[in-house]
Amino acid sequence: MQTSIKLNEQLVLVTGGARGLGEHLVRAFLREGAKVVINYLNSAEAAQKLVAEAPERALAVQADVRDAAAVQAMFEQAEAHFGCPVTTVINNALPAFSFNGDARTHADALAWEHLNQQLEGVVGGALHTTQAALGGMRKQGFGRIVNVGTNLFQNPVVPYHDYTAAKAALLSLTRTLSQDLGPDGITVNMVSGGLLRTTDASAATPEAVFDYIAASTPLRRVTTPAEFADATLFFASPWSRSVTGQNLVVDGGLVKN
Template sequence: MYKALSLEGKVAIITGGAGGIGQATIELMVGRGARVAIADIALDRAQAVAAKYGDSALAIEMDLTDEDSIKRMVVRVVEHFGRIDILHNNATAVGQHLVAADNAIGEMSTDTWDTFFDTNCRGTMIVTREALPHLIASGAGAIVNTVSGMALQGNIRFHAYSATKAAMIQMTRAVATAYGRKGVRCNAVAPGLVLTETVAKDFPPAMLKLVLDETPRDRVGAPHDIAEVVAFLASDAARNITGQTLVADGGVSIHIPGFSAYREFFGE
């Protein structure tokens, strides 16, 4: 392994670590030498993940809508591991009821809008704020925010989710600018569709075909594809990269409108 990609001796917090991208990132980071705190609202699932990695992982219950639980999580990480070098803000508002309620602005309930912003923006801000003194003390702190390709494009639905992820992109730039001279880098990764176990089970086949038809690659993303980007951005190999949003969507966002129709027209 290229030496700069090593995370040996680093301590990372991964919020939403019990989910698909979180689990893949934990596996990769531990494999590269890091110790990892798995912060998740589903403590039983986080504990099941942590059990795979022995002393290298610690499960902590955390609710992004509960400021006190965030503060307790950060204190617990420092008590247990002694430091924080990496923060992966990966947790997000989830649930079929929220996805179903995330309509266009004209049909959006205030409660749905507030739920997404309370979790994705307010919660992420608090985690970042509480971790920052320790990331500064590290001397080479790295923050990686999981955003979304939908933050960069318009859609007929999912207006609350996409707005929060766009706000997180600006938060990424702001933190990178304010704390770069204090030794902290902050970047974001913007996945497209990622086939986690939940998505693979619940995603409508017709919609999956739509995504595949618009993807220049011959596959949609898997959790480990995103984990590789996160681990890179957290490592010294990315030491001169900060304030950036790295799009990891298989090329969905790069092409002209009508891409799938052009492919059909030219027989490709």
Template sequence: MMVKNKVALVTGASRGIGAAIAKKLAREGAFVGVNFFKNQQLAENVVNEIKTFSGQAEAFQADVRNPEQVQAMVAKLADSFGGIDIVVNNALSHYTFNPKTRKTAWETNWDDYQQQLDGSVKGAYNICQSAMPFMKEQMSGRLINIVSNLIDFPVIPYHDYTTAKMALLGFTRSLAADLGSFGITVNAVSPGLTYPTDSSVETTEDVRESIIQLTPMRRLATPDDIANAVVFLASEGSSFITGQCLNIDGGLVMR
């Protein structure tokens, strides 16, 4: 097992990519905190599925944009499981990848940008600030942020979302530079269009097909593809990798 007996927190883990990550970490031996914002039932469903294969998990409610709620959640998780080793910042402000309803550059206002920055960057900041003291004390840890390959290839220009994800990558690399001396790695995973998820369900078929044709592996990413990459970055196999952004998009972006 790649992360046996490690304690992990996955934000926005009640569905989609977050749920897949939580389940994969649990299958690989981690004790998993399944964070949710509103839908407790979906989060409990993830926990119950994990328990069906003898995994260990617990649901934790918190709005990642709220520092007080985050501090309480991380403290409760650390108390329940005996610390915290892995953080996956997956939560974001709701977004729909629909090219027909997206706002153009001249229609996007600052509030749109701020909403995405709060969900992606402020949320990750709050979680990391609360988890770092535990990781520094134990001189080890894994911080993993979910960005997007749109930052390298904006095949559809979702301005506010992509800008926030690029800022999250900058945050990732700055943390990596500061935390390496404590044995803490900080990396990003950059998914391509991932299907099916709530965010991608409205992506039109012609756009999906055009992305598939541009992708060397001739398919879209699945939530499990993203989860597999996260587990690698959470494991000892990645112990000398930090400040990196791993594209999980079948070769659409090559660097």
């Protein structure tokens, strides 16, 4: 069993990696010398543009994370391409969602379909990638799984019921998986952001909301996707080799975990 592998020796898979926060996560790992699989659903052009920046260390693969068979095939393609199993999974993919408080689904109109759409993508997707990664991680005696969460389940300043419920379920899965997979040398952690300035999902957020959040943080600014991505590196790095089942909040100190 290996307690750590350097970032530049890892094969990292980022779901939803072609744009938004995912693009910044991909760039962060590429900057550190890792090989990266860029998973995407519809953003083929953006994914290939990222690959072109590091063609020897990046691979774009289309797969719907809600489809277990497609996810398994993606892992097999990644291992065949790079000649080694995936060591690190960043579960970032998000079903279609816009952080627009004015357009959110209110309690009286909330339906199970709204919740289920988020649960299938957020929790189901993370389950499928974890299961597909287990064989290779166990063979290596090493694995890193990092789930992207939210500070909204601690501070639901805007009650996005469906999105927040799915991310809260993902936190629970993070902790139970860490307990189950620890003996295999696999750590499972979460990095939770607040509103990020700016991603595709937060593009609809009014400027006044960004200003309000900035004024409420000790750092007096809104966290950027690049800053969030840098914090995510910690859970894949050797410095986190004894850390699992944790949730790191990266939001400028707005929420204390």
